[in-house]
Amino acid sequence: MRPSLMEPNLLEQPDFLVEDLGPNRHPSPLKISGEFYSAADRRVLFNNTVGPGEDIRDRELLSFGAAGPHKQIHFDSSKINVGIVTCGGLCPGINDVVRSVTYSCLDGYGVKTVYGFRFGYAGLTYRFNQEAIRLTSSNIDNIHEQGGSILGSSRGDQSIEDIVDTLVKFNISILFVIGGDGTQRGSMEIAREIKRRKIDIAVVGIPKTIDNDISFIHKTFGFDTAVGEARKAIDAAHIEAKGARNGIGLVKLMGRHSGFIAAHATLASGNVNICLIPEVPLDIDQLYRKIMKRLSKKNHLVIVVAEGAGQNYLCADAEEQYDPSGNVRLKDIGLFLKQKIGDYLNREKIEHTLKYIDPSYMIRSTPANAIDSSFCLRMGNYAVHAGMAGKTNSLIGYWNQNFCLVPIKLALSRRKTVDVHSSLWQSIMEITE
Helix, strand or coil: CCCCCCCHHHCCHHHHCCEECCCCCEECCCCCCHHHCCHHHCEEECCCCCCCCCCHHHCCCCEEEECCCCCEECCCHHHCEEEEEECCCCCCCHHHHHHHHHHHHHHHCCCCEEEEECCHHHHHCHHHCCCEEEECCCCCCCHHHCCCCCCCCCCCCCCHHHHHHHHHHCCEEEEEEEECHHHHHHHHHHHHHHHHHCCCCEEEEEECCCCCCECCCCCCCCHHHHHHHHHHHHHHHHHHHHCCCCEEEEEEECCCCCCHHHHHHHHHHCCCCEEECCCCCCCHHHHHHHHHHHHHHCCEEEEEEECCCCHHHHCCCCCCCECCCCCECCCCHHHHHHHHHHHHHHHCCCCCEEEEECCHHHHHCCCCCHHHHHHHHHHHHHHHHHHHCCEECEEEEEECCEEEEEEHHHHCCCECCCCCCCHHHHHHHHHCC
């Protein structure tokens, strides 16, 4: 038995190898220069740094498969149908990805039909009437200017057998799945059932998580937009705090288990005095001391808290509840801190004004910014290249400034979190308080 992927030092090259459906016998219809057909021969190094005293010659050079077009592809693209599904919570850029995949399939590869399955995996089941719309150049032309998902979304488990039956019914050769870790676990099960039935269908995931918490992927789409929008909320809180004696601006941001948005928005703003993330257990008494210290020096402060922080106070005596996707329902740390901080300062007889801002759903539903739109377009293109080449049970990743192919199993083997011993967190410690 091979060691668990949960141990970083036990990773081996086979962990980075992506499944494929078989030989590529069909010439690619893409009209591009031959020099760009390099994906089959390139690898993207996992490690690009060397530690003190370490000899790189003694290290196994782990690498991802490079994403990109292939001269020979697995499917006769003119004769196939493809499907797209979006699952989980909303995130800036979903429509951009849907548009990119659709255009790449129709205009680049001449695919026969692109189906968009409605409302997540539920739309791929008999129970919900297998809701699908035919995506065309005309009905997806301007969708990148809108937030949300034109296909809709949902959470919750569905019958894998039912989903695969639907793929067969619609004669789908490639299923593109846009979603986070729970969604991609479903993708892995779909790919497993397809393999069990010995059907020629590729499953390609495009990771969607506003929290940027999928491992072995440097950045997911929507994250840059989320940080930019979060900064606006922080700046508003800062202005409100400065407008009153002992003014406090409290901003709650996304981040169930990983505080990347809170951390990067704190750095981007430069106006945050206390940043609370799930990776650092909350000590409420220490928080009170920091607040008092700041108010004694300046008569205002800004606190940023990720939604998953402080759950040790909120869930200690409560039975855990779960949403349809199996995620623990978090208690509201923002309202908890608003009440606790207010009560504490009242007991200390400190006059204050506290303004609480929760921009979460405004951020999730906003259109992608320019950087994310560009990123989404490229991710969609690379996903189509991978699917056409018969790559399956894999995600389109971004690592060391290169788009690459990441096995879903590897990406889900652990959760990416903020390293509190990293230069990122050190920078936050330097600019806060």
